[in-house]
Amino acid sequence: MAISVVIADDQEMVRTGFRMILESQPDIEVLADVVDGTAALAAVERLRPDVLLLDIRMPGTDGLEVTRRLAERAAAHPDYGHKPRIVIVTTFDLDAYVHAALHGGASGFLLKDASPAMLVEAVRAAAAGDALISPAITVRLLRELAPATAGGTTRTLAEPLTDREQDVVRALARGRTNAEIAAELYVSLSTVKSHLANVQVKLDARNRVEIAAWAWESGLARGSTGGGPAAP
Secondary structure, X not given: OOEEEEEEOOOHHHHHHHHHHHHOOOOEEEEEXXXXXXXXXXXXXXXXXXXXXXXXXXXXXXXXXXXXXXXXXXXXXXXXXXXXXXXXXXXXXXXXXXXXXXXXXXXXXXXXXXXXXXXXXXXXXXXXXXXXXXXXXXXXXXXXXXXXXXXXXXXOOOOOOOHHHHHHHHHHHOOOOHHHHHHHHOOOHHHHHHHHHHHHHHHOOOOHHHHHHHHHHHOHHHOOOOOOOOOO
16 A cells, blocks of 8 residues: 655645655655645544654644644544654754654654655655654754753663663664664674664653664763674
């Protein structure tokens, strides 16, 4: 089945461009494009898309508020059965508060001038329950915002991470894909996935973006990643 998408952005040219790119893919279907957050919430309720491509700066109800409301609805009504994966679109330099959207459960971030391939990759990753962590935006964003949030409440670990789990998380926080982490640490792809699943449970994190955010906030991402062959 095709991945269903709703696009929310107050700029018509952006909506049109995104729609053209996504509709050129045989496995993606754009159900609607809307102009603001209020319309985005209504479209999600009516159409139940797999992915919501969401501008974070819109008049009225902005993307941050949409993300918060969808998260609250999912928490209050766990039997509702649908919450779209959210991919945030940002101009980055202006959108420092994207960090709050990340904690609200966003599954990825894109610059508005991202390549068509990156846009498609972000939508596919979100639909698959993964998150696109682009070094061009997410890593820099998390690194710069972490000092401001480090003095606040940091997610508590249910139990300590192993040394290898820490290595995997550091690489993840720097924008590495699972395959790149596996090559860097000389372990199998399945081992990387297993480590990340364990970390997700220990952190009670919803996705890899939240793991990356915690790594920067806690200071773990600033440590060195162990290299060379090692046992999984």
